[in-house]
Amino acid sequence: MERSEIFDIAHLRHPIAAPVAPQRLRELVGWLRPSDGARAVDLGCGEGEWLQELLLTYPGITGVGIDHMLPASAVRRAGERRLSDRVRWVETDAATWDDGAFDVVLCVGASHAFGGLKDMLVAVRRHLRPGGQALIGDSIWESPPSASALAALEVSADAYPDLAGFVRAIREHGFEPSYGHVSTLAEWDDYQFSWSGSLVDWAVREASTTEDRDQALxxxxxxxxxxxxxxxxxxxxxxxxxxxxxxxGARD
Known part of the structure; x- marks a missing residue:
């Protein structure tokens, strides 16, 4: 199976595709205040759930979802929610795509597409119109990482900041956080067990070949x-x- 197919299956039961509970997603989107007619873009949209929640909350706006591997499930759910006429999906590299400035920029769990947190913030700045809002999410270290954590994730200790370092990076790029959420252990466990469990369930119930079954497991x-x-x-x-x-600051 292709990597994109594996990820699509893994997120079947958790299309938020991040360790964030549905209620928290709604709360975060509720802090955005786009006016009717506003345009939103989700850079590295994955399953498209963040963008679709934004469109459901604010019926007067439109959106664009960008990802180099757009899963069919994102398009299907948009159709089921009658959002197809308000959202455009573009399968391309989010790091190089450009279509002007947007009123709202989303980028959650996709900093790797830009080379890391700081480059992701540069991209958000590039796509955001002056005075707009953004909703971003990324990994942090809850505590100094152990050798086992670094080995399991196959990253170096400087791959992610701590929470304070995340906020400093945000401010260094001319943004100010108006609301934030740190994922709980329960949110993390739900995400991880859903991720692996969806693959197990698919392997046992739906895999059409022994090779696909063994790979998914x-x-x-x-x-x-x-x-x-x-x-x-x-x-x-x-x-x-x-x-x-x-x-x-410029208005002042």
């Missing part, structure tokens, strides 16, 4: 082992609603 086992024996309680995730502080 192997990925599920490896993913869950990395979480339980390495990253759990050390890897965190923070999500922030941002105001364009640089534009506010």
């Amino acid at each position: 192997a990925v599920a086992r490896e993913h869950l082992e990395a979480w339980l024996s390495g990253a759990r309680r050390e890897l965190g995730f923070a999500t922030f609603v941002l105001h364009d502080a640089a534009a506010a």
Whole structure:
């Protein structure tokens, strides 16, 4: 199976595709205040759930979802929610795509597409109109990472900041957080067990070949082992609603 197919299956039961509960997603989106006619873009939209929640909350806006591997499930759910005429899906590299400035920019769990947090913030700034709002989310270290966590995630200790470092990076790029959420352990466990469990369920019930079944089970086992024996309680995730502080300063 292709990597994109594996990820699509893994997120079947958790299309938010991040360790964030549905209620928290709604709260975060509720801090955004786009006017009717506003345009939103989700950079690295994945399953498209963040963008679709934004469109459901604010019926007067439109959106664009950008990802290099757009799952069919995102398009299907948009159709079921009658959002197809308000959302455009573009399958391309979010780091190089450009279509002008947007009133709202989303980028959650996709900093790797830009080379890391700081480059992601540069991209958000590039796509955001002056005075707009952004909603971003990325990994953090809840505590200094152990050797087992680094090995499980196959990253270096400087791959992610701590929470304070995340906020400093936000401010260095001319943004000010108006609201934030740090994912709980329960949110993390729900996400990770849903991720691996969806693959196991698909392998047992739906895989059409022994090769696909074995591959799905192997990925599920490896993913869950990395979480339980390495990253759990050390890897965190923070999500922030941002105001364009640089534009506010210019008005002053």
